[in-house]
Amino acid sequence: MKLFIDSANVVDIKKAYRVGVLSGVTTNPSLVAKEGVKFEDRIEEILKLVPKVESVSAEVTPDAETAEEMIAQAEELIKINNYDKNITIKLPMTLDGLEACRYLADKGIKTNVTLIFTVNQALLAARAGATYVSPFLGRLDDISEDGVQLVVKIAELFRIHNLDAQIIAASVRHPDHVTRVAMAGAHIATVPFSVIEQISKHPLTDQGLDKFAADWKKAVKG
Ligand code: G3P
Numbered sequence: 001m002k003l004f005i006d007s008a009n010v011v012d013i014k015k016a017y018r019v020g021v022l023s024g025v026t027t028n029p030s031l032v033a034k035e036g037v038k039f040e041d042r043i044e045e046i047l048k049l050v051p052k053v054e055s056v057s058a059e060v061t062p063d064a065e066t067a068e069e070m071i072a073q074a075e076e077l078i079k080i081n082n083y084d085k086n087i088t089i090k091l092p093m094t095l096d097g098l099e100a101c102r103y104l105a106d107k108g109i110k111t112n113v114t115l116i117f118t119v120n121q122a123l124l125a126a127r128a129g130a131t132y133v134s135p136f137l138g139r140l141d142d143i144s145e146d147g148v149q150l151v152v153k154i155a156e157l158f159r160i161h162n163l164d165a166q167i168i169a170a171s172v173r174h175p176d177h178v179t180r181v182a183m184a185g186a187h188i189a190t191v192p193f194s195v196i197e198q199i200s201k202h203p204l205t206d207q208g209l210d211k212f213a214a215d216w217k218k219a220v221k222g
Contacts, residue, residue, distance in 0.1 A: 001181070001182040001186055001187065001188060001189055002023035002024070002054075002187060002188045002189075003021050003022060003023060003188070003189060003190075003191065003196070004022065004023060004024035004025060004026050004053075004055070004057075004168065004188055004189070004190035004191070005017075005022055005024075005025050005026070005190065005191065005192070005193060005196065006025075006026045006027075006031070006170065006172070006190040006191055006192050007025070007027070007031060007192060007193060008027040008031040008032045008034070008035050008042055008046070009031075009034075009035060009193070010042075010045060010046070010049060012192075012193035013025060013046060013049055013050060013193075014049055015193060016193055016196055017049060017050050017053075019196070021196070022050065022053055023053055023054050023055070023188065024050075024053045024054055024055035024056065024057070024086075024088075024188065024190070025046055025050055025053060025055070025056045025057065026057040026090070026112070026134070026168065026170065026190040027042075027043070027046070027056075027057060027058060027059060027090075028059050028090065028114065029059055029061055029062055039061065040076070040077070040080060043056070043058045043077065043080055043087075044080045047080065047086070047087065051086075053086060054086060055086055055087075055088040055110060055112075055131075055132070056086055056087055056088060057088045057089075057090040057112045057114075057132075058077045058080075058087060058088070058089065058090060059089075059090035059091075059092075059114065060073045060074060060077075060089065060090070060091060060092070060100075061073065065096065066096050067096040067097075067099035067100040067103065070091060070096060070097065070100035071100050071103055071104065074089040074091075074100065074104055074109065077089060078109060086110075087109075087110070088110040088111060088112050088131065088132065089104055089109060089110070089111050089112070090111075090112040090113075090114050090134075091104075091111055091112070091113055091114065092113075092114060092115055093113050093114065093115045093116050093117075093121050093124075093125060097113060098113070098124060098125065098128040099128075101113055101125065101128040101129055101130050102128045102129050104129075105128070105129025105130065105131070106129065110131040110132075111129070111130050111131050111132070112130065112131065112132040112133075112134055112168065113125035113128070113130040113132070113133050113134065114134040114136075114170070115134070115136060116133050116134055116135040116136065116150075116154075117135065117136060117139075117140060117150070118150070119150070119153045119154055119157055121133075122135065122154040122157065122158075122165075122167075123157060123163075125165065126158065126163040126164075126165035127163075130165045131165065131166065132165060132166050132167075132168045132188070133154070133165050133166075133167055133168065134168045134169075134170040134190070135147070135150050135151055135154060135167065135168075135169060135170065136170050136171035137150070137151065137169055137170070137171050137172060137173070137177055137181070138171035138172065138173040138177070139171045140171075141173075147171070147177070148177065148180040148181060148184060151167060151169050151180075151181045151184045151185070151186050152184040152185070154167055155167060155184055155185030155186065156185075159185070166187035166188060167185070167186045167187050167188065168186070168187070168188040168189070168190050169181035169186040169188065169189040169190070170190050172189050172190065172191045172192075172195060173195070174195065174198070175195065175198050175199045177189070177195075178191060178195065178199055
């Protein structure tokens with residue numbers, strides 16, 4: 001399973017990219033709004049920060065409601081990156097979003113259909129030519145449903161029917177989500193930087209490092 005960072009924060013994106021574990025970045029209107037910067041400027045900045053990743057998702061803004069409006073925004077976003085292949089247009093899971101997805105997919109532009117909460121929605125997005133589909137785990141857990149089970153089922157559906165869309169497990173809130181979606185067959189988990197930090201740690205790693213340091217100090221002092 002590949003890891004994307006779910007963030008519009010340049011400091012976090014830079015840190016995660018430097019570690020060398022990133023295959024992509026996902027953003028959404030809420031994440032960009034939190035940064036208090038102009039949307040297009042931040043997308044441009046992110047694209048420059050992570051030149052070697054396979055995908056940077058830039059979402060059409062909520063004021064684009066029709067397929068035509070979404071396509072018009074997508075065309076502006078694609079220009080930011082000089083038509084480079086790693087920009088991915090993130091579209092909402094609506095009929096208009098799917099129509100825009102099909103249009104962009106037919107033009108060879110990568111797409112990510114977001115806010116997926118059912119297997120049927122994932123099927124529709126895959127059939128509309130989505131490169132990525134984004135089921136939201138944490139938000140299903142929030143309403144007492146099992147978000148990971150959705151990923152299990154979508155992965156099975158895509159396998160049975162040979163659908164090429166990649167599953168991005170999104171709304172990932174903690175390390176256990178990461179392990180479980182990896183085992184469930186998600187192609188990608190997009191996670192906040194805090195989760196990348198958490199999954200890098202274990203108390204026994206810290207204890208082991210302390211012991212190495214103490215033993216080393218003793219040996220050097222003689
Ligand atoms: O990737 C989707 C994510 O940004 C939403 O996460 O925690 O707001 O449900 P959350």
